[in-house]
Amino acid sequence: MLEKLLILLFASNVLAQVCMPDAPEAYKVRLSIKTALGDQAYTWNDNELYLFRATLAFAMRNYLSGQLFDVSNILVCNETERVSFWFMVKSVTNPTTLIEKQHVENAIKESRHRINSAFLLTDQTLEFLGILPTLASPFVPATPPWLIAFGVVMGVVGAGIVYFLVAAVVQRKRKKTLDEEEEAKGATENEIAGENLDGIYNTSFSDDEKVTEM
Amino acid sequence: MDITQESGKETRPQWDNKIQYLLTCIGFAVGVGNLWRFPYLCQIYGGGAFLIPYLIALVFEGLPLLYLELAIGQRMRLGSTGVWYSISPLLGGVGIASMIVSFLVSLFYNTLLAWILWYFFHSFQDPLPWSTCPLNQNRTGFNEECEKSTSVNYFWYRETLNITTNIETSGTIQWTVVLCLASAWCIVYICFIKGIQSMGKAVYVTATFPYLVLTIFLIRALTLPGAVDGIKYLFTPEWEILMNPQVWLDAATQIFFSLSVAFGGLIAFSSYTEEKNNCERDALLVGIINSATSLYGSIPIFSILGFKATSAYNLCKDRNILALTNHFDFPDQNITRDNYDYWIDHFNQTHPDSISGLNLRPCDLQAFLKQSASGTGLAFIVFTEAVIEMPGSQIWAVLFFIMLFSLGLSSMFGNIQGVLTPISDLKMLPKWIPDELVTGLLCIVSFLVALIFALGSGNYWLEVFNAYVGSVPLLIIAFFELVGVIYVRGMKRFSDDILFMTGKRPNIFWKACWMVISPLMLLAVLIAYVVLQAAKRPTYPSWDPSYESFPDTKTLEYPDWVFAIIILLCVVPIVSIPIVALHRLIRGGIRRSSPRSELSAYSNGGFDADHPESYNQKPV
Numbered sequence: 001m002l003e004k005l006l007i008l009l010f011a012s013n014v015l016a017q018v019c020m021p022d023a024p025e026a027y028k029v030r031l032s033i034k035t036a037l038g039d040q041a042y043t044w045n046d047n048e049l050y051l052f053r054a055t056l057a058f059a060m061r062n063y064l065s066g067q068l069f070d071v072s073n074i075l076v077c078n079e080t081e082r083v084s085f086w087f088m089v090k091s092v093t094n095p096t097t098l099i100e101k102q103h104v105e106n107a108i109k110e111s112r113h114r115i116n117s118a119f120l121l122t123d124q125t126l127e128f129l130g131i132l133p134t135l136a137s138p139f140v141p142a143t144p145p146w147l148i149a150f151g152v153v154m155g156v157v158g159a160g161i162v163y164f165l166v167a168a169v170v171q172r173k174r175k176k177t178l179d180e181e182e183e184a185k186g187a188t189e190n191e192i193a194g195e196n197l198d199g200i201y202n203t204s205f206s207d208d209e210k211v212t213e214m
Numbered sequence: 215m216d217i218t219q220e221s222g223k224e225t226r227p228q229w230d231n232k233i234q235y236l237l238t239c240i241g242f243a244v245g246v247g248n249l250w251r252f253p254y255l256c257q258i259y260g261g262g263a264f265l266i267p268y269l270i271a272l273v274f275e276g277l278p279l280l281y282l283e284l285a286i287g288q289r290m291r292l293g294s295t296g297v298w299y300s301i302s303p304l305l306g307g308v309g310i311a312s313m314i315v316s317f318l319v320s321l322f323y324n325t326l327l328a329w330i331l332w333y334f335f336h337s338f339q340d341p342l343p344w345s346t347c348p349l350n351q352n353r354t355g356f357n358e359e360c361e362k363s364t365s366v367n368y369f370w371y372r373e374t375l376n377i378t379t380n381i382e383t384s385g386t387i388q389w390t391v392v393l394c395l396a397s398a399w400c401i402v403y404i405c406f407i408k409g410i411q412s413m414g415k416a417v418y419v420t421a422t423f424p425y426l427v428l429t430i431f432l433i434r435a436l437t438l439p440g441a442v443d444g445i446k447y448l449f450t451p452e453w454e455i456l457m458n459p460q461v462w463l464d465a466a467t468q469i470f471f472s473l474s475v476a477f478g479g480l481i482a483f484s485s486y487t488e489e490k491n492n493c494e495r496d497a498l499l500v501g502i503i504n505s506a507t508s509l510y511g512s513i514p515i516f517s518i519l520g521f522k523a524t525s526a527y528n529l530c531k532d533r534n535i536l537a538l539t540n541h542f543d544f545p546d547q548n549i550t551r552d553n554y555d556y557w558i559d560h561f562n563q564t565h566p567d568s569i570s571g572l573n574l575r576p577c578d579l580q581a582f583l584k585q586s587a588s589g590t591g592l593a594f595i596v597f598t599e600a601v602i603e604m605p606g607s608q609i610w611a612v613l614f615f616i617m618l619f620s621l622g623l624s625s626m627f628g629n630i631q632g633v634l635t636p637i638s639d640l641k642m643l644p645k646w647i648p649d650e651l652v653t654g655l656l657c658i659v660s661f662l663v664a665l666i667f668a669l670g671s672g673n674y675w676l677e678v679f680n681a682y683v684g685s686v687p688l689l690i691i692a693f694f695e696l697v698g699v700i701y702v703r704g705m706k707r708f709s710d711d712i713l714f715m716t717g718k719r720p721n722i723f724w725k726a727c728w729m730v731i732s733p734l735m736l737l738a739v740l741i742a743y744v745v746l747q748a749a750k751r752p753t754y755p756s757w758d759p760s761y762e763s764f765p766d767t768k769t770l771e772y773p774d775w776v777f778a779i780i781i782l783l784c785v786v787p788i789v790s791i792p793i794v795a796l797h798r799l800i801r802g803g804i805r806r807s808s809p810r811s812e813l814s815a816y817s818n819g820g821f822d823a824d825h826p827e828s829y830n831q832k833p834v
Binding site: 030031032033034035080081082083084145146147148149150153154157158160161164165168172 | 331336338394397403404
């Protein structure tokens, strides 16, 4: 009875140490290196995988401060040509248990940018299936830029309107005073013309009316 | 300002030079419709083949009408109300109808300009605001409405219009639209502040700038990938389409509305030009340039649409490739755009079940090219989407919207002039009110009335105005114009007018068109138009996020009260024609002894030195 229990315990321990796809604590990772880097793409090999495990350990260390995760704590399996694989994280304090998904997810979310940069990839080309990238909140400037453009245009237009209206009023006033002056002048000219008997050039008809009927 | 004093008449403003006059007429005729309606028609009617009915309509309907309006305005030296009154007091209503139509059209046309301004102001941001969706409330994803449709659609329908779900729900006034509307009317006012003197200067920029931008776009667009596909699609002729009568109807209506005849604006413009001016050449120039602009503009538009279709096609392919690569765990980039077809066939044979499970979207370039749009859909949805993909998006967006704005502004000049000239000719306002004040009052009144387009349902109302104000009334007015000049004034007298102005009589082509071909064509178009419109209950597409197949638009019927308003909009401009005719008949019957008591101060028929025989002419 006791031996059976011992065997069961031992078996579950061993099982717990083996990385399996679709395990409750496992995440799938997918890399699209050629899409991201084109000609500059590096080939995926064991060294790159080692770097990946190292960066994951780094992320776990940052998240669970105090616990010193190592490359050996990151289990990887089911590598494909796609460059995709599954990984699980072994706990430091208790090597037989695995870190829960939620903690792994939080750790990765915190250090996502560093992990991406280590591989020269982005959120879309280095995918952790199930961990959505936190959306960058759009940059909202203090004054909406469109109001600035609007203000500039309206300022110019408004200034133009005021200028033209004022100019029109001024012009009208000037014309009125000029008309009054001409009237006054015209009256005296007539008297002078009457005395001078200027028959050749009648100054009363000094506006160029060149069109005469018939 | 060049003041000439003519035969006892008051000083009438004049153009500084011929170029101003021509540019103003061209600017009036060339509007946003040339850019966003003509390419659309070309596309849906099989490209190259559409040009045939279009050119036929231009030659037999557009040019004769244009020539007629320019000639009669130049001869009578009056705005539209004065001209028709002089020809026959019974026809005085035609001018009033033109004025009402011009006013109604300027209301919604300036709202278009307001929206263009809004997009222009927003083009100075990086990234462009319509390129990304805003986040939803709890920052976990994007806004739902935006996700389901596209960010471009969302920006247009939600952030610009804040559109309601149907025309009956008015929603609230959008203060942002009100601001842009106010700016648009202020800009119109400043251009008109000194009448045609200031407008004539503004037109140097607004009429020529679009051509510059179109050329820049042409060069840029032709270098984009997929441009050639767009142009090929646009101009591939489908000859069978010529059998469809709808094509001919659309070609005729397109020419008619594109040339902006029957608004009264062209008559007003030509009334300010000198008496002895070759209006035949002017008409030919304006008409041909208008059509040439449509053609010229459709090339960059369709290059860009071809680019957009290619981008969408590539995106579709990339999405499918990613799905395939992930599913079968192929190495990255083994399946590329080039060998995609080979792999798809391969997988369809080897693993048909898994392929269907992936829900791959079929990618067809022709289907993407077929996605056409006209009007605001083209400018604010399709084009803005294309601009996001182009490098240097802000510059292209700014250029595009400035171009649209100047195109629209130069057309607004004609609309406003079509209202201002009759007001001053009819002497509706006392003399002491200065012109600047009249123009200002008109702008303020128009702005206040146009606030209906700033409501949530504003876009629906704009579509109503666009479809019904600017269609049937204009056709009827144009018909009366033709009949009035050719039959009431008389072909002989009109030929004499033209002889006086240009130095030669109109040749047989013009006479044949004016007397027979154009009236028949107009009548045919009018009847066909009314029949087609009346055949089915008018419907409109509405933007409803709660609709099951959103983002498709939901087709709704206009409710009865809106239908009544539509009828009113068609009838009110036209009704002035019979009302004025009746009024004159009754008046003429009562007061036969003094038939000239109503003549305007400009044309006292008794002292028309050029036509001494008119002294004995009876007004009826």
